[in-house]
Amino acid sequence: xxxxxxxxxxxxxxxxxxxxxxxxxxxxxxxxxxxxxxxxxxxxxxxxxxxxxxxxxxxxxxxxxxxxxxxxxxxxxxxxxxxxxxxxxxxxxxxxxxxxxxxxxxxxxxxxxxxxxxxxxxxxxxxxxxxxxxxxxxxxxxxxxxxxxxxxxxxxxxxxxxxxxxxxxxxxxxxxxxxxxxxxxxxxxxxxxxxxxxxxxxxxxxxxxxxxxxxxxxxxxxxxxxxxxxxxxxxxxxxxxxxxxxxxxxxxxxxxxxxxxxxxxxxxxxxxxxxxxxxxxxxxxxxxxxxxxxxxxxxxxxxxxxxxxxxxxxxxxxxxxxxxxxxxxxxxxxxxxxxxxxxxxxxxxxxxxxxxxxxxxxxxxxxxxxxxxxxxxxxxxxxxxxxxxxxxxxxxxxxxxxxxxxxxxxxxxxxxxxxxxxxxxxxxxxxxxxxxxxxxxxxxxxxxxxxxxxxxxxxxxxxxxxxxxxxxxxxxxxxxxxxxxxxxx
Numbered sequence: 313x314x315x316x317x318x319x320x321x322x323x324x325x326x327x328x329x330x331x332x333x334x335x336x337x338x339x340x341x342x343x344x345x346x347x348x349x350x351x352x353x354x355x356x357x358x359x360x361x362x363x364x365x366x367x368x369x370x371x372x373x374x375x376x377x378x379x380x381x382x383x384x385x386x387x388x389x390x391x392x393x394x395x396x397x398x399x400x401x402x403x404x405x406x407x408x409x410x411x412x413x414x415x416x417x418x419x420x421x422x423x424x425x426x427x428x429x430x431x432x433x434x435x436x437x438x439x440x441x442x443x444x445x446x447x448x449x450x451x452x453x454x455x456x457x458x459x460x461x462x463x464x465x466x467x468x469x470x471x472x473x474x475x476x477x478x479x480x481x482x483x484x485x486x487x488x489x490x491x492x493x494x495x496x497x498x499x500x501x502x503x504x505x506x507x508x509x510x511x512x513x514x515x516x517x518x519x520x521x522x523x524x525x526x527x528x529x530x531x532x533x534x535x536x537x538x539x540x541x542x543x544x545x546x547x548x549x550x551x552x553x554x555x556x557x558x559x560x561x562x563x564x565x566x567x568x569x570x571x572x573x574x575x576x577x578x579x580x581x582x583x584x585x586x587x588x589x590x591x592x593x594x595x596x597x598x599x600x601x602x603x604x605x606x607x608x609x610x611x612x613x614x615x616x617x618x619x620x621x622x623x624x625x626x627x628x629x630x631x632x633x634x635x636x637x638x639x640x641x642x643x644x645x646x647x648x649x650x651x652x653x654x655x656x657x658x659x660x661x662x663x664x665x666x667x668x669x670x671x672x673x674x675x676x677x678x679x680x681x682x683x684x685x686x687x688x689x690x691x692x693x694x695x696x697x698x699x700x701x702x703x704x705x706x707x708x709x710x711x712x713x714x715x716x717x718x719x720x721x722x723x724x725x726x727x728x729x730x731x732x733x734x735x736x737x738x739x740x741x742x743x744x745x746x747x748x749x750x751x752x753x754x755x756x757x758x759x760x761x762x763x764x765x766x767x768x769x770x771x772x773x774x775x776x777x778x779x780x781x782x783x784x785x786x787x788x789x790x791x792x793x794x795x796x797x798x799x800x801x
Contacts, residue, residue, distance in 0.1 A: 374432030384733030393454030401459020402715025421456030422524030482636015493626030624688025636696025660693030
């Protein structure tokens, strides 16, 4: 039988299958909203953290110091508190969820970002906000920022499937690095009167603090700790998120098995790797802007100079997303998580060694800036897999494991802040008061100290490269979290 020249059974089939039988809904994509909040938070984190490097000359003048190296204790205070409070705030995220923990973190650090603007000010009652008070403010600021990335890691662990974690971590770190890279440029446009708005450095700190409060308001109204708590997540997306992660996303309990964690060689290997990597990287945060101004006479209001100051972070942003994509692609293609996480970290850190050695002999500002920017790219090639590995081996204690890694890494930043200043002091000890020297003699006095630092950076990256051989993303830090062995894991 036919109808309008078409077999009737085909028309009936098309009608019943295409219209009457409902098809399964496509997965929603709410998890990418979580990723968007994580990336925006990483960006704000780096803006507030790195603006201190651009502000260093203003802080030096407001506090009556002779040289930026005299701010070494101010730089170190942040790194120390940030390191100390990483694990406690990571624990809070694992036990109580990342939502409340991140809101507390961002509100706290935003307050002390704004209070940094008081450096050198005489308060009512005659109290002067001097170097000691600024050290305390930066220490408290570090307490606030501590735990931001471990809790981001916990949120992504709850919301993303295994095959998207490396790329997501790469995007998060790309966002942070990119914002850190453009911070000198933002600072120039906001603060400098020549070529900028002339807002003033104190107002810039207050503005950055307000930005964090605005993020908290949006985050509190939208984010939930787990996808099951978000009404807009459908069953199809939940199935995508939970694929291959059954039993690994539950909330951790308050009684953390610290003994087992601290006996994990895997955990110690990734922590030590992050220490040596962070040691050299912190030069970009605290000293690079002043280095380019003092050693290569780069003007504060120079656009290209601002780009050069942020070069390692700008180029590092690309390295973050490339490294994250490469490690996830390798996991999908080979199924071998151990080497898919390991190989790009080894390669990136290995290339940093000759680049830092070249920084010692770079003939001018351009070649130095390019070499240092490339260290940022190859350093950050390892970022996505390092933080994805924390999720892989941490499981339900992902935030604590990430906090341990970041704690030890920031102890590297603390050591770097102190030792860089000490080597510069040692180098210039016979030159007298640096503030009274003309640019030529001042450069000659500081140059050996900077060279010693670059040599040490190269040596420590070589150690970091070797430590990747001891890191295995398939071995959880807790034995009871281990899954049955699978071929090529």
